[in-house]
Amino acid sequence: MKGMIEMMRIKLYLGSQELEKYLNKKVQHNYILETIIPFGLFQPLRLDVLKFKKKKDLQRIYIVDSNDLVLIKRKYQNLGWQYFENNYANDEFNNDAIFYYDSIDEKELMKMNIKESCHQNDVSASLVKGLFFGTVFLIFSVICPNLMIHVNNNGLDFILGNLYIITALTLIVMAVIGKLRNKKRKE
Secondary structure, eight states: OOOOOEEEEEEEOHHHHHHHHHHHHHHHTTEEEOOOOOOOOTTTEEEEEEEEEETTTOOOEEEESOOHHHHHHHHHHTTTTTOOOOOOOOOOOOOOEEEESSSSSTHHHHHHHHHHHHHHHHHHHHHHHHHHHHHHHHHHHHOHHHOOOOOOOSSSHHHHHHHHHHHHHHHHHHHHHHHHHHHHHHH
C-alpha cells in the first residue's frame, strides 16, 4: 500500500495499564496497532514486538484488560468495542485482551466507568492477597517458632529475616491506600 508508514517497536511488558497508556499515546500520533508478537530472546523478561501503521484522521481508543476473556469480551463487544485479535504475545502467565473503538465521543465516558470498576477489582484483589499472605505467615510463625528466631545484629538482618511479613504488610497498606483514593475520587 502506497503511502502507508509502518513502525515496529520492541517494548518491555510492564502490565496491562502501561500497555494501554502506550497504545493510546501512539494513537495520538496517528499510529494504530497491527500486531503484537513475543520477542523471546530474554526469557525471564517479557519483551513484545509491536507493529504499527500510520493512518491519518482516525480517532481510536484502546482498552487493555487482563480479566477473564470470555466474560469481558462479551461485555465490551455489547458496548460496541472491537476485539484486537492479532495479539500473539499472550501466554499462560499474561492474558491481555485488547479492545479498540474508532470514535471517542460517548465511548470515552464508558471507558472511564469500565476502567474504574476494573481498578476497584484490582485493589480489592490486592487487599485479599495481602491479608491471605499475612495470615499464612502468621500461622506459619506460630506453628514453627524456632524457624523464625533470628539474631538481629543490624537492620539488614531484621529486614531479611522478616521479609515475608514486610511484603504482606506492604501489600495491605498499598491496597488500603488505593481504596481510600477510590473513595476520595467518588466523592
